[in-house]
Amino acid sequence: MPINRQLRLQARPKGLLAPGDLQLTESPVPELQDGQALAKVKYLSMDPTMRVWMAVDSYLPAVGIGDVMRAAGLAEVIESRHAQFKKGDKLVGLTGLQEYVVIEAQSKFSFQKVPSIPFLSDTAFLGVLGMTGLTAYFGMTEIAKPQKGETLVVSSAAGATGSVAGQIGKIHGCRVVGIAGTDDKCAWLTDELGFDAAINYKHADWKEKLAAATPDGIDIDYENVGGEIMEEVLKHMNLHGRVVLCGLISGYTKETAGPANLGILIVKRLKVEGFLVLDYASRFTDAAMELGKWKMLGKLKDRQTIVEGLEKASEAINMLFTGGNTGKLIVKV
Template sequence: MNTYQRIVLAARPKGEVQPENFRLESLPLPSCGEGEVLVRNQFLSLDPYMRGRMSDAKSYAAPQPLDETMIGGTVGQVIESRNPRFAVGDTVVGMFGWSEIGLSDGALLRKVDTTHIPASAYLGAVGMPGMTAWYGLNHIMKPKAGETVAVSAASGAVGSVVGQLAKLQGCRVVGIAGGKEKCDYVVNELGFDGCVDYKAGNLRADLKAAAPDGIDAIFENVGGEVFDAALGRTNAFARIALCGMIAGYNGEDIPLKNARLLLTNRLLVQGFIVTEHMELWPQGLKELGQLVAAGKLKFRESVAEGLAAAPDAFIGLLKGRNFGKQLVRLS
């Protein structure tokens, strides 16, 4: 193998992401310099935050540059090393983006053990999505046993972990997801107490039935109508971890009809970016890894085959077509 493929951002989307916003390129294999590590990526993580990076609007992170490898988390195997910290064959997690190959000085690489945890899980339940769930639940929502926790996008990579962690803490957990299949999975496989299918057309009534005693904490991934409905069920002093607003990722305004409840119910609303809390990652990843290894934290993956499939898989992710964590298998 003398060449490898990568996908770059060819043009910024206007509204919904289109396949032509990306370009597949072939490049010569880079040489491994002193102190460097060459990695063949096995899996690429696709995540909603990438849509925000594709825009050049002001945000919490710099926009994805045009004609550069699309940003993204990866897990792969070291195929050449001139760095004493890494050996050929090591499995490593990095941010090599939408690319079959990565070259690194090792600074941002994390060696992981695949004995009891599959490599792909380090991009999901034992990776950034898992940490997002762990941080939002434990440091913002801070639920007590017996309280009711609501989680939107409940079958996704983040929401599924939030709900399971809340159940382990003795909470009543209500998910919100799109479609009967996802709701059945959330209740029957993940152990949530209930799940509301927002596509069924009775969101508010169904949420009232699922959370008859109100909601004490919300993990919000969606925004829009789903968030409004959950706000309408909040108890006084409920805590809200604001993780994502996928309803507005194409630049739409997201109206909030129940905003007055922020005052009348004295709600705590905290937006957060999990990469701003790296000092907590060792603790969180250790706990998540132990739970996955022990079979106490379940996860589901949607896997697209081959780098060329990444754009369509990403567009599907933004439309909710994936089930669980969206990955691309690269090798």
């Protein structure tokens, strides 16, 4: 049997991941039992929530010390005694940070087959048609419910989720303003994705630029970051605006995320709704079809940042917190 290289959680990180928080181990792939399938992991999705899973119990329990680090990935079945999956099937699901995954008999719901669609790369099913695209889809269509002419502001707008959320806003006729951490990311948003404006929050005058880019106030905040960025966006919200609380990445590597001005929620009668994409699991297929249609029509563009090598996963996770990715961040195993 082949040797499985795996990344195991050795220590709960403080701040960014330090060398040794994830440790590379090797063990033989176990003999397949009836009902199981063996799949080779091809690509791993790098998600900010992994940093949360390393530290605390949240919507899933924290990963145990010594356990293979939890991660979503795309894997190809190489041997099967499983009723639903055959050799050659490509699957997405919680593969873990490892080279081979044994799929258990009862896991037919946690792994989904990836259809083979011309002009679409398999990795699209980890990004624009996968969990981050679906997050943007449900956050926008179910919570934001954008109306033509409204102003939408998206934080971490050049990331996997934000870039799709902003484009869905454009599809619905909104004025869309993105906030991102480099001039190149901002140029991608305005020049290629059709955002009306993009603001680099690392420039000293970004708050003035945000005010200038939202002359009619903000109706929808698609919030991925929290902290100072959310605090500033809240100041410009219109009465009865909606805040889609998707993520608070600025707080995942430190104690608090803010914002400090929650009184604005009352004064402006804002509706704030947190959500998890998993809440909409029963509708993933239909939503992915709609995202796929937009992509085929050129209304939805995506980009991926690919890091090569399982052993680079630790550095890749840190890129999510230092802004090293544009679009979906993926590790090619």
